Amino acid sequence: MARRPAIARLLAAAAGLLALAPAGAAERADLIVSNALVLTMDGSGTVLEPGVVVVRGDSIAAVGGPELLARYEADTVLDAGGDIAMPGMINLHNHLPMVAFRGLGENGVADRLFRFFFPLEKALLSRELIRTASRQAAIELALSGVTLVADMYYHEDEVARSVAEVGIRGVLGETVIGFPVVDAPEPFGGLAYAERFIAEWKGHPLVTPAVAPHAPYTVPPEWLLRSKALAEREGVPVLIHMAEFAHERELIAERIGAFPAGASVVRYLEDIGFLSDALLAAHVIYVDAEDQQILKRRDVGIAHNPKANGRGNTGMSPAWEMFENGLDLGLGTDGPMSSNQMDVLDVMTHAAAVARFLGGDATRFTPRELLYLATVGGARALDREDELGSLEVGKKADLVIVDAHAPNVQPVYDPYASVALGAYPENVRTTIVNGRLVVRDRVLLTVDMDAHWREWTALTGRVAEFAKTLE
Ligand SMILES: [Zn+2]
Known part of the structure; x- marks a missing residue:
């Protein structure tokens, strides 16, 4: 922005x-x-x-x-x-409704994505689940001192309702993805959904609606650029997962089509004209020095998720180099199936541990720098340091x-x-x-906890029943 x-x-x-x-x-x-x-x-x-x-x-x-x-x-x-x-702390990357599935498939399941995530989402996702689970997640966030969360999911209007009800801020990206999902039977139907969502919520004091093309390997250039164009027209952020996997270039080549020889994921996105200051990119692990210069020039915000990246064994981000090079970097947890806890306090320790281990240098990220990432850094990544972060x-x-x-x-x-x-x-x-x-x-002080608890336990009861069929 x-x-x-x-x-x-x-x-x-x-x-x-x-x-x-x-x-x-x-x-x-x-x-x-x-x-x-x-x-x-x-x-x-x-x-x-x-x-x-x-x-x-x-x-x-x-x-x-x-x-x-x-x-x-x-x-x-x-x-x-x-x-x-x-x-207040800023959690720059999350998928709030997935708290409904937290703790499932944790016991050494190699194909967890296909054995747990997708079947659970396919069988159980609904407006009602997304609303109740988002409320549960926002309650947890508020109690842990998170005052702004950036989220990417489906039926993001329901996430918005719950986040606003609990009373924290949300930068909430409606997902655009190349296959049918719960709120869009057509591939990429999320874009039209995002347009309606943005029209409904723009200007809300707590909620900033956004559009979230899922990742470069699930969304081809045409739809990445259409997402960006919508965001530009409406003056809202774009959220994406970026350079999260070591084999992301191969994934793009496989699913989207030919990947330019010698390019990195960042240079590919730069070449198609996708990168801009409206972008908040999650993970950003596989980036070289040239990529970092591009991200800095384009003023791309970065959500660093060291805890989820470690847990998911996806890699270790060169966050310290990006921080030292003046990129706009804040902290996130990723969704509760990847990170379990949603507070940013624990992420600070993980950020220090990863940076110190990678660099063989125990002076990286002082406590004040960590707290900077959790507050001002998050605000800067959203280009909102004039109103938030300190x-x-x-x-x-x-x-x-x-x-x-x-x-x-x-x-x-x-x-x-x-x-x-x-x-x-x-x-x-x-x-x-x-x-x-x-x-x-x-x-x-903001939510009727008895009423919420009834909805939440009914929901988790249904999830538990279904989860038995996956073991
Ligand atoms: Zn994520």
């Missing part, structure tokens, strides 16, 4: 300065987080201890020290009790509070290390998205 000028943020900052109230007259805000150790993740690495974050409407009105408490008043003041406040005046109020008193987080000598390498998802106490409290002290 074209980068928006930072003017909106500057204006908001100026307004904040102009609005400095005379002594005695407190300014109204909607929500104040006080007494926090604030990791702002701004460009200069500002850490405030104790720090205060003031939220008005959907945005951050002020970030600073305790003096802000005299300047602002709000009905809701959360005393963080010394816990760590930081930007706690700065004028940006959207997406923040989380992490329990600094938890045994596994203690001691907090270096808060970046305590969070990036130490925290578990259940250490996230509070999640605020777009200025709204979604989770407070580990309680999800």
Whole structure:
């Protein structure tokens, strides 16, 4: 996406300065987080201890020290009790509805894709399953401190409904693929579906609809370019799996037609004119130095999924080189059948482990750099760093509070290390998205959990019955 000028943020900052109230007259805000150790993740690495974050409407009105408490008043003041406040985390790659199938086929099944994934999807996928499972996944994400998730699946309007209901952000790509699927009986019918989905959801405060051609080996150039054209016309992102497999060139040659001799997957996509700044590419493992230059020039966002790539034995991404070369890189988990857990906290440790192992260098990805990937990096990959990713005046109020008193987080000598390498998802106490409290002290405030639980257990009961036929 074209980068928006930072003017909106500057204006908001100026307004904040102009609005400095005379002594005695407190300014109204909607929500104040006080007494926090604030990791702002701004460009200069500002850490405030104790720090205060003031939220008005959907945005951050002020970030600073305790003096802000005299300047602002709000009905809701959360005393963080010394816990760590930081930007909400961004999960750049997922397939939320597949949480319905999580844990199946885990016991050494070699052809898991064909023996479990495809039969399960073929037999069981429906609007209802996608809606309920997406809600389950979004609940898990909100509780783990993820405030934005990028997703690729079918019936993405149902995913949108559930993500919006739970109250986190979604960049949600409707899948375009070359065979009949649950929401499109015609091959590539996802494109028309995406067009309707985008028309229905564009402009929603939490949901950014998108189009998601599945991968270069399932979508030929014509449909890749038609997907890109739709996205350009509507000003929405394009999501894809890219350079995920060592044999991806052979897969393209086999399924799509001849693959140009000597090309890489990235150069093939560049040559057909597919790459653009609207693109968010997942995996991006098999890329050489030239590919990386192309991706940088085209401002392609990259979702790095070290945990899923390791688990699925698909390869190890040169993420450190891409990071050092200034590419826009964030973290993702991939779907819950590939990664199981959906929190970004654990992915940070995997990102460090992979980069350090590949380079034989234990200094790669410091804790602060890992937290950067999980927040600002994700926002930059989506070209939304002007509104998301850090706690700065004028940006959207997406923040989380992490329990600094938890045994596994203690001691907090270096808060970046305590969070990036130490925290578990259940250490996230509070999640605020777009200025709204979604989770407070580990309680999800947005969903009727009893009603959801009835739907979820009915669904998993049906899945369990069907799964017996696959063993
Ligand atoms: Zn994926």
